[in-house]
Amino acid sequence: MDKRAIVCRCLDITVEDVEKAIEMGYTDFESLRRYLGIGFGPCQGRHCYPIVLRILAEKTGRKLEDLPAPRMRPPIIPIPAYILAAARGEGDGEEG
Amino acid sequence: MEKRAEVGIIGGGIIGLATAYELASRGFRDLVVLTASFPGDGSTFRCASGIRASFTTREHIVLMRESIRKWIEWTRGELGRLGLRFMQKGYLWLASTEERVRAYEESIRLQNKLGVPTRLVDPDEAKRIVPVLDTRHLVAALHDPTAGKASPFKTVHALVMYLKSHGIPIHTYTRAEKIEEREEGFRVETSRGTYFFEKLVVAAGAGSPRLLSQLGIETMIKNIPRHAILTEHYKPVIGPLVVDPDTPGAPYIIQTGHGGFYIGRKIPETPETEPYSLKIDYPSLAIKPLLKWFPWLINVTVLRHWMGHYVTTPDHHPIIGPVPGHRNLYVSTGYSGHGYMLSPAAAEIIADYILEGKPKWTEAYRLNIMRIWRGDYIHETAIVG
Numbered sequence: 001m002d003k004r005a006i007v008c009r010c011l012d013i014t015v016e017d018v019e020k021a022i023e024m025g026y027t028d029f030e031s032l033r034r035y036l037g038i039g040f041g042p043c044q045g046r047h048c049y050p051i052v053l054r055i056l057a058e059k060t061g062r063k064l065e066d067l068p069a070p071r072m073r074p075p076i077i078p079i080p081a082y083i084l085a086a087a088r089g090e091g092d093g094e095e096g
Numbered sequence: 097m098e099k100r101a102e103v104g105i106i107g108g109g110i111i112g113l114a115t116a117y118e119l120a121s122r123g124f125r126d127l128v129v130l131t132a133s134f135p136g137d138g139s140t141f142r143c144a145s146g147i148r149a150s151f152t153t154r155e156h157i158v159l160m161r162e163s164i165r166k167w168i169e170w171t172r173g174e175l176g177r178l179g180l181r182f183m184q185k186g187y188l189w190l191a192s193t194e195e196r197v198r199a200y201e202e203s204i205r206l207q208n209k210l211g212v213p214t215r216l217v218d219p220d221e222a223k224r225i226v227p228v229l230d231t232r233h234l235v236a237a238l239h240d241p242t243a244g245k246a247s248p249f250k251t252v253h254a255l256v257m258y259l260k261s262h263g264i265p266i267h268t269y270t271r272a273e274k275i276e277e278r279e280e281g282f283r284v285e286t287s288r289g290t291y292f293f294e295k296l297v298v299a300a301g302a303g304s305p306r307l308l309s310q311l312g313i314e315t316m317i318k319n320i321p322r323h324a325i326l327t328e329h330y331k332p333v334i335g336p337l338v339v340d341p342d343t344p345g346a347p348y349i350i351q352t353g354h355g356g357f358y359i360g361r362k363i364p365e366t367p368e369t370e371p372y373s374l375k376i377d378y379p380s381l382a383i384k385p386l387l388k389w390f391p392w393l394i395n396v397t398v399l400r401h402w403m404g405h406y407v408t409t410p411d412h413h414p415i416i417g418p419v420p421g422h423r424n425l426y427v428s429t430g431y432s433g434h435g436y437m438l439s440p441a442a443a444e445i446i447a448d449y450i451l452e453g454k455p456k457w458t459e460a461y462r463l464n465i466m467r468i469w470r471g472d473y474i475h476e477t478a479i480v481g
Contacts, residue, residue: 031134085380
C-alpha cells in the first residue's frame, strides 16, 4: 500500500499516519480513533474502519477476525440540527 | 507469580495518569498503573474538557485556581512538547434574570477574594467575547477569563508518552477485580494476573465505589449518567465554554480544538445506568435551548451522541487522600464531573500525601473521606450538566 494513500477521507489521514500510531502503541481501533481522530469525521468510521483494520492486522500480526469491532454511536447517519429542532417537546431538563 | 511495585495506581483515566506523572516527575519510579481497557477510556474521554475556577466554594475555587496554574505549566513543559495544550479561552455564564445576576455578583465577590478575576459583563461586552452570540435575551454574563479547555485525547496521549519514556508501566486491559488488604500492603487480583503493592491509590472513577466497598469503605458515590453530542467540525468561532444555567438542565456548548461543537444538558437519569443506554430524544433536547443564543446552530450537523458518568459524591466535591483505618491506602475519586479540570492539582495532592505525608494546600484536607462519613458537606452551587 502506498504510504501516502488516504485512509480517512474526512480528515486526510494517511497509511503512514496510521502505521506510525500503531508503532507508538495504539494497537486497537478505539484508541487509534482517539489519538488520530480517524473515524471521528462525518463518516464516523464507516469508510475508514475496514482499511484501518487491515493495516492493524498486518502490522500486529493478528487475524482480522480477532480484532474487536468498533463501538457504534448514534446517529447512524449525521443529522442536521434543523431536523432535531423540529422534534416536539422542550424536555424536562433538571435544574443544573 | 505476583507482580510487585511499591505504589499501585488503579485507574488509567486522567486522575490515575496525572498522579503517576506527578510521582514520576518527582523522581519516584517504583509504580505501576492498571487500567481496565485503554488509557482515558472512562469518564475522561467522554468529558466536555472544560477547565475553570469559577465555582462557589473555597475548596473548589482555590484548588481549581492552582490546577489552572499547573495546566499552564504542563502546556509550557515536556507535556506540552508531547502535544498537551491548555487553551485559556474562558467561560461565559449567561444570565437571563436579575436574580441570576445577583447570584453571580455574590460568587464573583468570593472568586475575586480568592484570586480568580471573574467579573460581570454587559451584553455588548459578552458579544465582544463571543461575537456569534445572540444577546437579545441576555441580561448580563459572568466572564471567567482564567478558564479554558484542553483536548482529553491530547492530554492523555502526552501523559502516556511521558510515563512510557520514563519507564512507568501502564498495564492496559488489566481490570482490578478484587483487593485484599494485608499487613504489608495490598493484593490486587486482576483480569491479567495478581499484583502486590505496598501502597495503593484507588483512582478508578466510576469503578471506585465497587473496589473500595471490598475494603469495607463506603463512599456514598453515585455514578450518574450524563449525555453529550458532537457536531461536525467548523472553523473556530466560540472561544469560551458558554453555559445557560437559567434553562433547566443548564445547557452548554464548547467548541473543541478540532472545531466540533460539544453540547451537553442535564436530563433526569437513574444512577448506575450503564453508559450505553442512549435516549433517542436527547440530541434534540440538548440543542434546542441553545438555538436561542446561537440561532445559526440550526445549520450544523450532529455526528455523535454518547454517555459518560459523573462520579458524584453527596456534596459534588471529590474524595482525595488517605482513609482512616487503612494504612497506605489513598483514594482519589468522586470528582462529580470536575475530575478532568482538577487533575493536575489532584495529582499533586496525592503525590504530596505519598511522598511528603501531607498536602501543601489546606483546602485539600477537607476533601478527605471523613467529611462524607460525618455528613460535613461542602456546598457547591455552580454545577454544569
